[in-house]
Amino acid sequence: MTEIERREPASLPARRQLSPEAQAALAAGRADSTRRAYREDREAFIRWCAERGEQPLPATQDLLVEYVTHLTLTPRPRTGRPSAPSSLERMLSAISTMHAELNLPKPETKGARTVIAGYKHQLALDKKPGGKQRQVKAALPPALRKMLDTIDRDTLIGKRDAAMLLLGYSAATRSSELVGIDIGEPVECDEGYLLSIYRVKMRKFTESAVPYGKSPATCPVRALRSLIAAMREAGRTEGPLFVRIDRHGRIAPPMVRHGEPIGDPSGRLTADAASDVIERLATAAGFEGRWRGHSLRRGFATAAQRGGAPMVRIARQGGWADNSTSLARYFDEGDPWEDNPVMGL
The missing domain is CATH 1.10.443.10 (Intergrase catalytic core)
Structure with a gap:
């Protein structure tokens, strides 16, 4: 049983359990790197909800606003800085697609995306990493x-x-x-x-x-x-x-x-x-x-x-x-x- 299934509240409506073959076929539709990132994003969200005693699924708009705000204020161990705006956008996609895969209503992400937009704007004003899109150098x-x-x-x-x-x-x-x-x-x-x-x-x-x-x-x-x-x-x-x-x-x-x-x-x-x-x-x-x-x-x-x-x-x-x-x-x-x-x- 996955961590998501262990955490799923008993009050959620019954849903069809996908077969292992169907789960594998669904996962094959994404690149390996995307699958890894989505898995890590989802597990982090589930852990955060558990620590706060929140019901992660289905996620409410207010819950996602709180979670995104938390990520904009919490330094990551590897970098010592909060997550970049692009990472937060990916995280929202991971949570949204998790709902779709579990046959749950798509969460409202407008409020969370507004938080991300303001966060990116402030990073740009403060001239901090993440405020400006990082592009690789062109090998001319x-x-x-x-x-x-x-x-x-x-x-x-x-x-x-x-x-x-x-x-x-x-x-x-x-x-x-x-x-x-x-x-x-x-x-x-x-x-x-x-x-x-x-x-x-x-x-x-x-x-x-x-x-x-x-x-x-x-x-x-x-x-x-x-x-x-x-x-x-x-x-x-x-x-x-x-x-x-x-x-x-x-x-x-x-x-x-x-x-x-x-x-x-x-x-x-x-x-x-x-x-x-x-x-x-x-x-x-x-x-x-x-x-x-x-x-x-x-x-x-x-x-x-x-x-x-x-x-x-x-x-x-x-x-x-x-x-x-x-x-x-x-x-x-x-x-x-x-x-x-x-x-x-």
């Missing part, structure tokens, strides 16, 4: 070159990192999409590589053409070909393309925690591990700010837009919908001097 071509310069491309791990950097950029992948590629999936042709990539937000495969680059050092086709050849020499002809590699060049070394094996047995990198690679390369190149896997996706969108590529071509290469309204937020700001609208006035 000059940054890519500097990051590539830090890599020893004679080693297997260096070949992997270079291919991750260049393929993630040229195909505008999310980290989860990048690590989902298998060795046998890229199809080489005269012009470069064709990849069928499962786009997690669109929930469908899209075709991305990866052409040769003008310079061998920044060519995604050569980097990908080099990695595939090296993996085959190491005995890997199938399975994930991007895998764990230790400093001795061993592929997928076993990982153990408390005596129990952990991680994908095939060695496939997680999305977080792929982002850590980008962060490590950015640090080695001397860059400041926040660098993650999304830096490649944002860098591609920005560079393509500045280069005059049609919006629909940018969208299709990166797996955005043709009429995507969110694509613009991936564009990095232009040069503050060269693109300044005051110039020439």
Whole structure:
């Protein structure tokens, strides 16, 4: 029995119990990271209600206002600061969807969202973290070159990192999409590589053409070909393309925690591990700010837009919908001097 079911008040109306298969099917509709975050958010809400003697389900508007207010005032152990507004928004979604999954009326969240809006406004006025949306830095071509310069491309791990950097950029992948590629999936042709990539937000495969680059050092086709050849020499002809590699060049070394094996047995990198690679390369190149896997996706969108590529071509290469309204937020700001609208006035 789950903690939610243990805490459920006896006064609640009877509801249909979902089978384990149905619960698994429902959970599969969300990304792993979302499922983990929702589970933690829900458990925290249930604990807080229990400590106060409150009935968590169904949640009233006043209860959610009280809970959100509590979170805006309570420092988190890891950061020493209260939760960010974006975390509070996710928490409300977790609680709302929990009601839907338990066949309960959807809670009224308007009051809680008003609290979040005021909290975010005050953080901005006080110039505190959370008041301004944190965006990753865009990995534009000059940054890519500097990051590539830090890599020893004679080693297997260096070949992997270079291919991750260049393929993630040229195909505008999310980290989860990048690590989902298998060795046998890229199809080489005269012009470069064709990849069928499962786009997690669109929930469908899209075709991305990866052409040769003008310079061998920044060519995604050569980097990908080099990695595939090296993996085959190491005995890997199938399975994930991007895998764990230790400093001795061993592929997928076993990982153990408390005596129990952990991680994908095939060695496939997680999305977080792929982002850590980008962060490590950015640090080695001397860059400041926040660098993650999304830096490649944002860098591609920005560079393509500045280069005059049609919006629909940018969208299709990166797996955005043709009429995507969110694509613009991936564009990095232009040069503050060269693109300044005051110039020439």
